[in-house]
Amino acid sequence: DADVTQTPRNRITKTGKRIMLECSQTKGHDRMYWYRQDPGLGLRLIYYSFDVKDINKGEISDGYSVSRQAQAKFSLSLESAIPNQTALYFCATSDPGTGSDAGYTFGSGTRLTVV
Amino acid sequence: DAKTTQPPSMDCAEGRAANLPCNHSTISGNEYVYWYRQIHSQGPQYIIHGLKNNETNEMASLIITEDRKSSTLILPHATLRDTAVYYCIARNAGGTSYGKLTFGQGTILTVHP
Numbered sequence: 287d288a289d290v291t292q293t294p295r296n297r298i299t300k301t302g303k304r305i306m307l308e309c310s311q312t313k314g315h316d317r318m319y320w321y322r323q324d325p326g327l328g329l330r331l332i333y334y335s336f337d338v339k340d341i342n343k344g345e346i347s348d349g350y351s352v353s354r355q356a357q358a359k360f361s362l363s364l365e366s367a368i369p370n371q372t373a374l375y376f377c378a379t380s381d382p383g384t385g386s387d388a389g390y391t392f393g394s395g396t397r398l399t400v401v
Numbered sequence: 402d403a404k405t406t407q408p409p410s411m412d413c414a415e416g417r418a419a420n421l422p423c424n425h426s427t428i429s430g431n432e433y434v435y436w437y438r439q440i441h442s443q444g445p446q447y448i449i450h451g452l453k454n455n456e457t458n459e460m461a462s463l464i465i466t467e468d469r470k471s472s473t474l475i476l477p478h479a480t481l482r483d484t485a486v487y488y489c490i491a492r493n494a495g496g497t498s499y500g501k502l503t504f505g506q507g508t509i510l511t512v513h514p
Contacts, residue, residue, distance in 0.1 A: 290444070321502075328504035329445070376444050389435065389447025390502065397442070 309377030423489030
């Protein structure tokens with residue numbers, strides 16, 4: 287099984303619909319992140335969470351919300367999807383380590399299309 | 402995060418070493434050099450990171466110049482599965498840092514049979 291699992295892998299939804307993207311991890315990491323990737327724009331941070339009671343906005347949180355249901359689960363919701371939220375979405379985890387984090391572990395991504 | 406500069410593309414023959422350069426001339430003393438790669442539309446994959454010493458793991462080696470203004474990622478025996486976009490990132494990776502990973506354009510590495 288993958289360390290970071292995202293569901294669904296692909297989703298097409300209509301404008302105005304609510305949609306949830308789910309992420310679960312088996313790394314045992316406290317830190318979890320949601321990113322979106324658009325062609326030519328690299329990764330942009332949407333939300334991040336350092337533990338179950340900690341939720342923080344990233345660069346582009348408008349139009350999104352998150353829920354950290356447990357250490358291993360971090361869900362991203364689009365309350366009312368719009369076409370410019372069409373993108374590839376990634377969940378990631380990290381462990382801060384003792385001096386530097388040992389990199390981020392990413393899921394395989396969810397390709398979301400809003401029509 | 403310090404700005405990094407990488408060549409847009411490189412080719413490598415299968416079985417040969419792939420040497421991917423990265424310039425980070427404005428890197429500060431507490432910023433680490435990280436390398437990730439992304440195979441088409443898959444999640445980015447962490448490869449290696451270092452501060453000032455050379456590093457090696459099961460995937461690659463990282464050579465950082467003494468002045469830390471540039472580095473080279475070495476894949477010692479490239480395979481077709483190493484074809485990907487490789488990203489070099491200079492970032493503060495201490496315990497209080499958070500996930501603002503700034504991926505530039507990266508280097509498209511193509512490994513040929």
